[in-house]
Amino acid sequence: MIKYKEALSKMKKAIPNRTLKEEKIKSVKSLGRVLAENIIAKKALPDHDFAAMDGYAVKTKDIQNASKNNPIELNSIGELYPPDHPTKVAIEEFEATYVACGAPIPSGADAVVKVEFTRRDKEKIIIMKQIEKNRNIAKIGEDIKKNEIVLSKGRIIRPQDIGLLVAMNLEFVSVIKKPKVAIISVGDELSKPFGIPSNKIVNNNAYIISSLVEYFNAEPIIMGIAKDKIDSIEHMIRTSLEKADIIITIAGCSVGLKDYVPDVIKKIGDPGIIFHGISLSAGKGSGVAVAKEKPIIMLPGHVGSTVATFYLLVTPILNMQLGLGFCDLLPNIRGLLAEKVTAKPAIDLVLPVKVYKQLDKYRIVPLKKHPSILKNLTEANGYAFVPAGTEKKKNEIIDVKIFGGLEFFNIVS
Numbered sequence: 001m002i003k004y005k006e007a008l009s010k011m012k013k014a015i016p017n018r019t020l021k022e023e024k025i026k027s028v029k030s031l032g033r034v035l036a037e038n039i040i041a042k043k044a045l046p047d048h049d050f051a052a053m054d055g056y057a058v059k060t061k062d063i064q065n066a067s068k069n070n071p072i073e074l075n076s077i078g079e080l081y082p083p084d085h086p087t088k089v090a091i092e093e094f095e096a097t098y099v100a101c102g103a104p105i106p107s108g109a110d111a112v113v114k115v116e117f118t119r120r121d122k123e124k125i126i127i128m129k130q131i132e133k134n135r136n137i138a139k140i141g142e143d144i145k146k147n148e149i150v151l152s153k154g155r156i157i158r159p160q161d162i163g164l165l166v167a168m169n170l171e172f173v174s175v176i177k178k179p180k181v182a183i184i185s186v187g188d189e190l191s192k193p194f195g196i197p198s199n200k201i202v203n204n205n206a207y208i209i210s211s212l213v214e215y216f217n218a219e220p221i222i223m224g225i226a227k228d229k230i231d232s233i234e235h236m237i238r239t240s241l242e243k244a245d246i247i248i249t250i251a252g253c254s255v256g257l258k259d260y261v262p263d264v265i266k267k268i269g270d271p272g273i274i275f276h277g278i279s280l281s282a283g284k285g286s287g288v289a290v291a292k293e294k295p296i297i298m299l300p301g302h303v304g305s306t307v308a309t310f311y312l313l314v315t316p317i318l319n320m321q322l323g324l325g326f327c328d329l330l331p332n333i334r335g336l337l338a339e340k341v342t343a344k345p346a347i348d349l350v351l352p353v354k355v356y357k358q359l360d361k362y363r364i365v366p367l368k369k370h371p372s373i374l375k376n377l378t379e380a381n382g383y384a385f386v387p388a389g390t391e392k393k394k395n396e397i398i399d400v401k402i403f404g405g406l407e408f409f410n411i412v413s
Helices: 004-014 159-167 205-215 230-243 261-268 303-321 374-379 405-409
Strands: 022-026 055-058 072-080 095-099 111-114 118-121 124-127 149-151 172-176 180-186 219-226 246-250 271-276 287-291 294-299 332-337 349-358 361-366 382-386 397-402
Touching (some): 004 271, 149 159, 180 205, 205 246, 205 303, 219 230, 230 246, 246 303, 261 287, 261 294, 294 303, 303 349, 349 374
Parallel strands (some): 072 095, 180 219, 180 246, 246 294, 332 361
Antiparallel strands (some): 022 172, 055 095, 055 111, 118 124, 332 397, 349 361, 382 397
């Protein structure tokens, strides 16, 4: 077995960089996708001066020293509303125009006095506050300047970014095409879900991994269940290599009599297995290979180990193939450990934890049940990495990798 850091180093060197492919999609459907282009503003936003609130457009020189004790009277010359852009309305000395929020600013005006600091007297407007030039006016280019790069290539698109794309009238945007990930489950004991109950085990691991693949911006392809036979496993891996950019196998990669996955991969192509076996408490039998220039990740069958090694081994590959770099990009938090934790000599401990917030501090509760217990994993919202042969004491501050942004909904006080 090799150390996790060494495993990452070997993977980074051995796995070919995927040629990033692009596709045009509707900007309103681009949430979570990776931008494949710089978004450059073709025009300024706003493209005209407009009122930032309801009030009266005025010349500031006409209302110098205005106050409640020294009100200044102006002539009212109409009203403007947002649909009135563009406008030919102009004001002269000691004139004012009512402007609703978003309305264009009439020519000659250089500020907007809030309605609260005015009162109407027939055809006159009484101003009761002095303001400076450009007050309460949204100026041309105040939001975005023409030819400015507003969103950079390689950015993960968020809801507010979509709003900006729509504001810029960009119906389509170029994004990195999602890598396709084939998922192969191995084992005679497995059965498809939602069928008639039998003495077999439902293949739920494939759907956990499929959901994780989708969550991390890739396209899952569930290939099905391979029998514990060399020809069955080989056929499914070869088929997957034709259909996908990344192949994930689940189970069949340990050292049992019917763990044929590593043997099959050795037959398929060079360079073959990069490593097989990591000194981790969850995922000792996992490994990574390359065949036909595509990565194959061997995940163990126990659900806790399956998920742990997905985060540790698969997420860096997915991110690399999306142009985000060879890293996991998982959020990290620090909190107080609820009880003592000890890692065995020579084996790094990957510890699923439950994080909750109490009195404005994160509390970290270790979940120590066997990795085959699914409920243990559903209670976890992150993992702590404890180096081999070290001890973390109760109330010691430790780092935790949170499984993803959705987990913060489950971290409650």
